[in-house]
Amino acid sequence: MSSRSRLMTLIVAGAAVVVAAALALTLTLNRPKDAPRPDPVAATVPVELKAEGLPKNFSIGVVLTLGQSGEPGSEFNRAAQGAIVAAQRFAQGGAAVALSAQNDGGTEDGARAAVRALAEQGASGVVVATTGPQARAAAKTAEELGLPVILPYAQPSDPVQTTWTTVPSGVSAEAALQTALNGKNRVLLVVDGGEIPPSVGIAQTLSLDGFEQVTDLAQEAAIQTGDQLRPPAEGAPAGAESTRVAEPADAVVVSAATPQRLARLVQALQSRDVSVPVVIPVGATAPAFASTLSELDGAASGQLVSVAPAGGDAAALQQDAQGRGMSAFLSAVRLASGDPEVKNLTDDAPFSADAWAADSGSHDAVVALVRAAALAGSGDPSKVGVALRTMSFGPGEGLAGPGLDFSRSGALTAETVPVYASSQDLGLRPPDEDAPRLVWVPAPAPATP
Template identity: 75%
Template structure:
């Protein structure tokens, strides 16, 4: 081959390489962006849950405040039915998990007695499905006994090696609250026995105890937001703000039922600014009370909570598939007329609309620890739980939990928005309130 021919051959080959590289680069730059591939959790989050190493006759206690009429602490009774769903999922996988409920009677003494009774019955661990002083008393009693206790809805007042909370941290809640009021220049606090936020500047406070009734409080709030006129001749307090000056309202109350009453009264006076609800709004009792009062579930209502509601099942990620499996289990459990609620006095189906992932995941955590320990001994379960980190792959429905620390929840609180949309993910129930919490504002319907 002549030098000229050899040179031409090399040039053609080089050109071919360049063309091929350009074509490859063009294809790579212009191909549609590849969707994030889901991790392989779907195959490991079936409705039925296996429990390797689980001892026979494992029993888990649940401390409740009985009642459905607004007793403090009872607001989570229906949410706590998620524990039943967890037990049924393990039963489908061949493991028997027995749940035993005890009434704390709404008192600290009753809470201590409930925990002691469960300990005497040989519980491997307990779920404290209450709130307030009695939940703290139950936690202290469990800590003194070395009994593993998980609190889905409360913070223990005193730390102990065998106590865990699934509540978001106080810092996380305050950050989310600041995010929710972002841009507001004059924040009004409407209060009925609740706590005042510490991280958000409050321009003015309206306390129900200073009004004749909730309607009077709501009227004054509506004047301050500019949604109502002050009545001619009506007295104006020396600390009253200027009419129309308020651009956000934080609503706080001692119980979800009282919170719903405040919200409905504000809505009845056409208050149009965001109503931010830092505590109690995501409890089923709030949704139920608001519905009974003919209040409205809309994006105007802003709660503060981890993004762990039913809408998480729509996410294309591991948590979405974990939540989807949980909701499938809720539907299956509700379809079995023989499955009763925690107290055994009504079918599970009556509370299927409210059964939440937090109580479910608390039971899953205790079962996984018992399986790891290979024992139902409370001290061994508590020791094993301290080394456990769980996610959807282990059967959780909500965010990941890390029990190596007292605050097991790994997710942070965020603003969540109310929506009346029926996602169709739970059993149809004409008596259930229609309120779901979503991590982004619900779109406003077109007129």
């Protein structure tokens, strides 16, 4: 079978899967039907992407934090494989995009060295696919070297004209958190080294530092939510009964230093049958949270709530431009996964091993840099940065996620909303028995009168 025939077969098969998944998710979420809206984007978005004017030998650098033991910053290594999908889509359209990855070692010095190495290799721009201090150090070094830099998973410190982030602003994330907790008056915070949401009214805090084991913390949390009885105190009279707290918490906010530790807290709460909503402001949408929760036999249930821009795999089921953009991206994921010659960013494993986690954030960062270089007609980093500052993108330009406006450092245009965990297999990615089943779905839009 020719490459073109194989591509068409996969696209047709993918379209059938999307239709079946759309019906299943619609029934599950009881989503009301939306009225048709005018849409300037074509009825289909092609898998292949073209970039006329892109200079030859164009390359983009990617900074990663490698590690398998929960190192801070490594939680997005698999998500960052979306960059591979973008490069493959441009290759199908006749535009060669080389990707070069550097490991920052999880340190600020390592991040600076990684960016310098990419500059020496001739990168026209950098995608910093990590978080924390090393992400900020990498961005700062790129600024100093005149390299345009996009951070799909972190906020830079004091960004200049050549630095952008595509994560939600703090204000937007806080507003979504407030929406998720609307009507909750007795919020319990469970924390393991994570940040405390500044604007949330916390009635009580339980920190893992105050308990010998995470199971002990979870038991106390279950008592505070009224899901477990408090046993009689030591030395209580014989026959004393267990008691229930008078004013139980009506929601639990969970915060941890890493997604892996976050998953451990969530699974412990689930094991104690905590029944109130468990709200996770930061870290739950990282692939490392999903994989760790699965390894611990935790459940991806609608009880789990996070905040994120409306998007993700579930967006492919929408009958609008963003839905078509995400559908095209997921078709490209399936296509790349089916080709054993397509490797991951570090070129040491097939892309298919990470296909379940490759996300739109890294993909769209590469799309933006390629579009800017094509507009500039040059791979000169300074020209690419100047061009990108004048541009905005949506599904029509090949984005899979929400729209981006690079006239401002915070390029994301979509608002953050509460999203709910589901274990439903949408059937939109290549089958993988080892992949965790966790998809974040926005709440259905309210029905119009």
